Amino acid sequence: MTQEKNIKIDTRHLNLYFHEEKILKDINLEITSNQILGIIGPAGSGKTTFLRSLNRMNELEPGWRVEGQILLDEIDIYNSELDVISLRKRVGIVFALPVALPMSIYENVVYGVRLSGIKDKARLDEIVEKSLSAAFLWDEVKDRLNLSGLRLSGGQQQRLCLARVLAMEPDVILLDEPCSGLDPISTTWIEDALTELKKNYTIILVTNNTMQAARVADKTAFFLMGELVEVGLTRQIFTTPVKKETNDYITGRFG
Amino acid sequence: MRISPKYTQIVAITILGAATVFTVAILIFIIIFVLEKGLPILSFNFLFTNPTDMGRSGGILPILIGTVLLPVLAIIVAAPLGIGTSVYLVEFTHESRITRLIRFGTDCLAGVPSIIFGLFGFIFFVTILGMGWSIMSGGLSLAFMILPTIIRTSEEAIRSVPKAYREVSFSLGASRWQTVRKVVLPNALPGVVTGVVLGVGRSIEETAVVIFTAGSSLLIPTSLFDSTRTMAVHFYILAREGLSMDNAYGTAASLIIAVLIVNLSAYWMMHRFIARRN
Numbered sequence: 001m002t003q004e005k006n007i008k009i010d011t012r013h014l015n016l017y018f019h020e021e022k023i024l025k026d027i028n029l030e031i032t033s034n035q036i037l038g039i040i041g042p043a044g045s046g047k048t049t050f051l052r053s054l055n056r057m058n059e060l061e062p063g064w065r066v067e068g069q070i071l072l073d074e075i076d077i078y079n080s081e082l083d084v085i086s087l088r089k090r091v092g093i094v095f096a097l098p099v100a101l102p103m104s105i106y107e108n109v110v111y112g113v114r115l116s117g118i119k120d121k122a123r124l125d126e127i128v129e130k131s132l133s134a135a136f137l138w139d140e141v142k143d144r145l146n147l148s149g150l151r152l153s154g155g156q157q158q159r160l161c162l163a164r165v166l167a168m169e170p171d172v173i174l175l176d177e178p179c180s181g182l183d184p185i186s187t188t189w190i191e192d193a194l195t196e197l198k199k200n201y202t203i204i205l206v207t208n209n210t211m212q213a214a215r216v217a218d219k220t221a222f223f224l225m226g227e228l229v230e231v232g233l234t235r236q237i238f239t240t241p242v243k244k245e246t247n248d249y250i251t252g253r254f255g
Numbered sequence: 256m257r258i259s260p261k262y263t264q265i266v267a268i269t270i271l272g273a274a275t276v277f278t279v280a281i282l283i284f285i286i287i288f289v290l291e292k293g294l295p296i297l298s299f300n301f302l303f304t305n306p307t308d309m310g311r312s313g314g315i316l317p318i319l320i321g322t323v324l325l326p327v328l329a330i331i332v333a334a335p336l337g338i339g340t341s342v343y344l345v346e347f348t349h350e351s352r353i354t355r356l357i358r359f360g361t362d363c364l365a366g367v368p369s370i371i372f373g374l375f376g377f378i379f380f381v382t383i384l385g386m387g388w389s390i391m392s393g394g395l396s397l398a399f400m401i402l403p404t405i406i407r408t409s410e411e412a413i414r415s416v417p418k419a420y421r422e423v424s425f426s427l428g429a430s431r432w433q434t435v436r437k438v439v440l441p442n443a444l445p446g447v448v449t450g451v452v453l454g455v456g457r458s459i460e461e462t463a464v465v466i467f468t469a470g471s472s473l474l475i476p477t478s479l480f481d482s483t484r485t486m487a488v489h490f491y492i493l494a495r496e497g498l499s500m501d502n503a504y505g506t507a508a509s510l511i512i513a514v515l516i517v518n519l520s521a522y523w524m525m526h527r528f529i530a531r532r533n
Contacts, residue, residue, distance in 0.1 A: 060425060062349050089428035099419040102442060111437075112427035164427065 008033035008172060008202040009054060013068035016046075016053055023049050025226045026068075033171075036194060036203040038217030038234065040210050042249065045223040047206045048096075051174050054204065055091035056084050072172070089116065092165030093174040097181060098157035100149030105132075105141050108149040108160055112168040127167050134197065135163035136189045155186025162193060172202045180208060191216050210250060214238050222246045286511060293508025296501050302509065306473055310489065311499045315506055317475045321390070321483030322513065324476070325469060326458040328394025329401060334451050336398075337405030344406075345413045346435050358410075365403035372400040373467030381468055388482040393469025400464055401454035408453065412446020413439055445525055452521045456514055462487045486510040 009031040016024035024046050031037050039047045049058065056077065058064045070077050077087050089112065101108050109128045110118075118124060128145065132138040137159040141147070149160055158178055165173055175194075179187040194203055194216055207213050213220050214234060221231040222245070230237065230246045241247045304314035348354050376396025386392045416439050424434040440447070462485075470482035471492060484492075486506050493503035 055426065057422070057426060060422065085428050085430060088426055093426045095419070095422070095426075097419065099417075099423050101420055101423060101438060111424070112429075115427065115429050115433055161423075164423075168427065 006032045006034075008073065009204075010071040010074075011068065012071070014050075014053070014070060015067040016049060016058070017065040017067075018049075018058075019063045020065075023226055024053070027228050029221060029228055029231060031202060031204060032219065033202045034198055034200070035218040036198050036205055036216055038213030038220040039204065039206045039223060040208075040213050040220060040249070041223035041229075043208075044225075046226040047223045048176050050223065051093070051176050051204060051206050054172070054174055055088050055093055057088075057093060059084075089168050090170050091172040091174060092168055092170040093176065094158070094161050094165055094178045096177040098154055098161050100152060100157045100160055102148065102150055104146045105149050105152070105160060106145040109163050109167050111164060116168070131163040131167040132160075134166050134193065135159040136193050137163055153186075155182045155189065158182060158186065159189060159193070162190065166197070170201070172204065173197065175203065175205045177206055177208055179212065187212075222249060224249070289504060289507045289511060292501075292504035293506070293511075296505030297508055301505055305475070306502075309496075309498055310473065310493050310502055312502070315486070315489060315502075315509065317473055318484050318486055318489045318506065319509070320475060321469070322459060322485045322487075322510075324390050324479075324483065325393050325397060325465065325485055326455050328390060328479070329397035329458045330451060330455055332395060332398035333402050333405055333454060337402050337450070337454075338409050338447060341406050341410035341413055342435055342440070345410055346431060346439065361403045361406050365407060368463075369400055369461055370463040370467070372396055373464035375399070376464060376468035386480060388468065388470030388472075389480040390469060390476055390483050391479045393465050393483070394479075396464050396468040397458040397461060400461065401457050404457065405450045405454050408450030409443065409447040412443040412450070415446065416442045444528065448521055448525045452518055455517050455521075459485070459510065459514055459517070460487050461485075462491050466491075486513070 007030050009029075011027050011029045014024055014027040014029075015022060027050060039051065041047045052058045053066065054070060054072075054077075066078050069079075072082075072087070072091065075082055092112075101111060103111075106128055109131050110124050113124070113127055118127075129138060129142075132141065137156060140156060141152070149157065152160060158181075162173075162178070179190055182190070191212065194205065197203060198218075205213070205217060217234045219231060220234045220237040222229045222237065222241075222243075224245055230241060230243045232242075237246065238250060241250065301314045302319060303316050305316050306318070307313035344354055344357065373396060376392055376399070380386045380392035380395055381388060384392075420438050420442065421434055424438045425431075429437065465485050465488050469484070469488075471484045471488055472482035473484060474481070476483045486509055490503050490506045490510065493499055493506065
């Protein structure tokens, strides 16, 4: 098994500008499939921007400009026949704040697959059960799938958001500080789900909680001021980081 | 000496409360005044017979028909145009000089006195397009009059749908149009309906535009190109020409009740829609 075959996402000399201010500086990062990549770094280091560039969420606002390449399975996601809608179906995202859409739990989960034209009720039922189970939420909501998603607690809503992404069966799942607003128990639920999910998905987890990266990530990348300072196996990053900045951040000397 | 916040609060609450009571009292006084004089006149016969002797006697059947037809036509034309415009402005354009100009223009139009729309309708629809004094001319002129209101209220409603909902929808692979249809419009609906109901109300109570463009015929219209008369106009003519104050108040009471029915049924439908979604 060669290294090449396992690369799901490969960014090459990625520069990102917002109103001509350089937000990301020459990011070269190979992301291995079926692993969790943790991205850590202080606020303003560009980790969320990087994450959102992977399924082109940044461009919902005007003023963004991209240089360099992001390859998903060796296809450039910015300059190819791959359109943004199919890209987002293959690269799902869970945001920092849990946002249930104001519709039932059931409709929240099938939102994406309905858009893809799946209408068969039995098939949708199956998707709902499978996705909610994978997000460790099924047992709590199976008897009230018609309840509005807004009635769930924050931790439940975030798992609903995860289930909603899983329902589309993407290749890659992006998570932007998914536990920042959650209590420790909900956090454990999410982390357990992620560890289980990496068997089938490539997961990229931006987190402000350094220990979370240490707990669940196979590899960890450290961002600082829009630059990728260092990336490596999580154990190596947390025990013998190469760069001084990485060491300073992990040991809590700044950030 | 500083007055304690407890007392300033009491003073403030008293003033605010008095303002509310005063406002509500005036409203109730007007409604009771009209209903007291009008309700005794109101009867099945009054509503469903033809007027006789220029409205001095008889009922208001043709006027009832005109009062339904004109606002309905106005809303059929103005609602899609207005809601469409506001969706386009909010969802499909970025804030620029052109959108600001459009918004400024809409605001100006919303402040234009209705008689200007009446004059425009008279020159454009009645004369230039040759539609004459007709339901068509009147309905279209009313549509133009309420268009700015509908655009602005639906725009506010659409803008107030949380950005996060849109972001989630896009992130799940929805196109902009799918996002509008499935997330934005259902959540903006209460505000959009409010705008449309305001539009219906304004066109029901309008007199100037209707006199200029739909005329004031007392015959039952048989086509959209017949002239007609609405309750507001009928009331105006009966009172102004001193034909019959009794029938004028009867018409006024019908008008108030009609507006009430429109509002109540609109809000009832809206609540049913919201209840079904949750």
